[in-house]
Amino acid sequence: MAEFNRRQISNRLKVSIPIQYKPCESTTFAGNSSDLSLGGLYLKTELPFNLGEHVSLLINLPTLDYAVFCEGRVAWVNPSLVSRKPLLPSGVGIEFVNLTSIAEEEIKRFINWRTLRDRAQTSNNNKETLEEGKICDLHSSCSFYLQYKGPSCGSQYLYFVNIYCRGTLGYRCKRRLWVRNKGDNPPNNMSPTGHLIII
Numbered sequence: 001m002a003e004f005n006r007r008q009i010s011n012r013l014k015v016s017i018p019i020q021y022k023p024c025e026s027t028t029f030a031g032n033s034s035d036l037s038l039g040g041l042y043l044k045t046e047l048p049f050n051l052g053e054h055v056s057l058l059i060n061l062p063t064l065d066y067a068v069f070c071e072g073r074v075a076w077v078n079p080s081l082v083s084r085k086p087l088l089p090s091g092v093g094i095e096f097v098n099l100t101s102i103a104e105e106e107i108k109r110f111i112n113w114r115t116l117r118d119r120a121q122t123s124n125n126n127k128e129t130l131e132e133g134k135i136c137d138l139h140s141s142c143s144f145y146l147q148y149k150g151p152s153c154g155s156q157y158l159y160f161v162n163i164y165c166r167g168t169l170g171y172r173c174k175r176r177l178w179v180r181n182k183g184d185n186p187p188n189n190m191s192p193t194g195h196l197i198i199i
Helices: 004-011 100-127 144-149 155-165 174-182
Strands: 017-022 029-034 040-046 055-061 066-079 093-099
Touching: 004 040, 017 040, 029 100, 040 055, 040 066, 144 155
Parallel strands: none
Antiparallel strands: 017 029, 017 055, 029 040, 040 093, 055 066, 066 093
């Protein structure tokens, strides 16, 4: 039951990872995965496999400087001549068996890390960004920019102006987000980070 539950709740991550694999009574081969989960992985290979065949795996997770050992069995085959899933390359689906707690934790940690990284990259790509050196289009009505744009206003505030009002972090400016979300101007003493300036 534990094996079934783990397979059901695990995220399946589309990722190419170097794999060393050894079928029963065979030499070790090198290949790559095309996906990975706590329940198993899809191994790209042209070698013939039988359903239920045991496979020893060394998974080279990018987050580690050593390979994670796992045992598996062939759950389904996808040969190139009679492809079960034509969109996938030739290979086999491998189900993990007797997964150690260390291997499970490392795989889980990698999947979580990669999932969060991919979400962050997608989010950043979808955000409104400002070209470096281009002044924010709200500068003419921004009390912070108007008050602190000059070099005589102090290096700390000029730094904020340069990285938020004129820099690449414009999409993170809390003043800009305030205007976009609420439709009016934020407090005059609110900095681009969202903190209030107390003088």
